[in-house]
Amino acid sequence: MELTAGFEHFVRTDEPLAKYTWLKLGGSAEYFAEPTTIEELASVVKRCRENDIPCRVLGGGSNLLVSDDGVPGMVIHLSHPVFSGIEVEGNRVTVGGGAKLSHVVSTSVGAGLAGLEALAGIPGTVGGALHGNAGANGVDIGQRTVEAKVMTRTGEVQTRTASDLQFTYRQSSLDELVILSAVFELDSADSQELTRRMQKFWIVQKASQPGGSDAVGYMFFDPPGLSASSVIEQSGLKGTKVGGAEICGEHANFVIASPEATANDVRRLAELVQSRVKEVSGMDLKCQLTIW
Ligand SMILES: Cc1cc2nc3c(=O)[nH]c(=O)nc-3n(C[C@H](O)[C@H](O)[C@H](O)COP(=O)(O)OP(=O)(O)OC[C@H]3O[C@@H](n4cnc5c(N)ncnc54)[C@H](O)[C@@H]3O)c2cc1C
Numbered sequence: 001m002e003l004t005a006g007f008e009h010f011v012r013t014d015e016p017l018a019k020y021t022w023l024k025l026g027g028s029a030e031y032f033a034e035p036t037t038i039e040e041l042a043s044v045v046k047r048c049r050e051n052d053i054p055c056r057v058l059g060g061g062s063n064l065l066v067s068d069d070g071v072p073g074m075v076i077h078l079s080h081p082v083f084s085g086i087e088v089e090g091n092r093v094t095v096g097g098g099a100k101l102s103h104v105v106s107t108s109v110g111a112g113l114a115g116l117e118a119l120a121g122i123p124g125t126v127g128g129a130l131h132g133n134a135g136a137n138g139v140d141i142g143q144r145t146v147e148a149k150v151m152t153r154t155g156e157v158q159t160r161t162a163s164d165l166q167f168t169y170r171q172s173s174l175d176e177l178v179i180l181s182a183v184f185e186l187d188s189a190d191s192q193e194l195t196r197r198m199q200k201f202w203i204v205q206k207a208s209q210p211g212g213s214d215a216v217g218y219m220f221f222d223p224p225g226l227s228a229s230s231v232i233e234q235s236g237l238k239g240t241k242v243g244g245a246e247i248c249g250e251h252a253n254f255v256i257a258s259p260e261a262t263a264n265d266v267r268r269l270a271e272l273v274q275s276r277v278k279e280v281s282g283m284d285l286k287c288q289l290t291i292w
Contacts, residue, residue: 003031003051007044010035017066017075017292020058022123023255024215025263026066026292029075036080038157038180045177046155048074055153056292057178059128060100065217065289068263076178078127083180088113091186092146097127097179101134101141104184109194113186115144117198121205127179132288133172137201142167147183150176170221170288210248215257219270220285228285229253232273235280242269267291 015032035041054073078098118139133142166173220228232252244261248254
């Protein structure tokens, strides 16, 4: 059976991926699915499994470097509203994996619930944030996660409760194919005071990122006790360029991709930074970007 048979209304072929990523780079997905129900999601995952087709999930694309040659197999995008609900009940907020993290933060703050406001200004979706335990200002998303629903590579929906969940620095035990939803347990607080705190975090976060409409990527994990940005700066790498990819002059852990850049330029720039940092300080910087 043709892989897309019966799925024509939500699966496309040869979909250019650059527009879905913050780096605005890379080739096309062989198949691209935007399911409109959980049943459609399960069917496409099962069909791929039966046909040995690799599957990946795209969130907000803020941590992705897509290869210039594109991506074989299926890329699933949880863009339909069915995957991005946000529900507040008492101190718990239940959110879909496709919801924007920024919406979840502002909804929680508006409901007078504290615990996520320090994450204001981190781009991407809840699924992407949980996958990589995103964090800022000493807080990470895992600290408030008490439950998650996932879809396995066989298309089965499972629930992970607090005792199954492990979060460490930019890592989580949620490594199933799809993070469908999560529950955050938060603290009651004054909404106006929280709003002020969130705004401060947002300003600090934005001040630590390149501004404007540049195509950007956040390159390396911080080494223990240090910031990747200062390590790169101290290695004299600010402003270093490979092709159209350049280390940001103001915030050295960001790469800026010009319209002429290729994904290969970014990959080669990351390798150059890694080898120069190793030479200067003996440190191994680990790439934060997920490379497809
Ligand atoms: C300007 C800028 C600032 C940033 N600042 C920070 C920061 O302060 N702190 C920080 O931690 N990170 C930061 N990042 C990195 C990035 O924003 C985070 O890693 C973010 O959580 C990625 O989410 P996403 O939805 O964009 O994921 P994507 O980039 O789309 O995907 C990243 C990974 O998550 C997986 N994934 C995405 N959604 C799902 C899902 N529903 N189910 C299963 N897997 C999924 C993908 O398959 C992929 O492996 C920054 C990036 C940029 C560009």
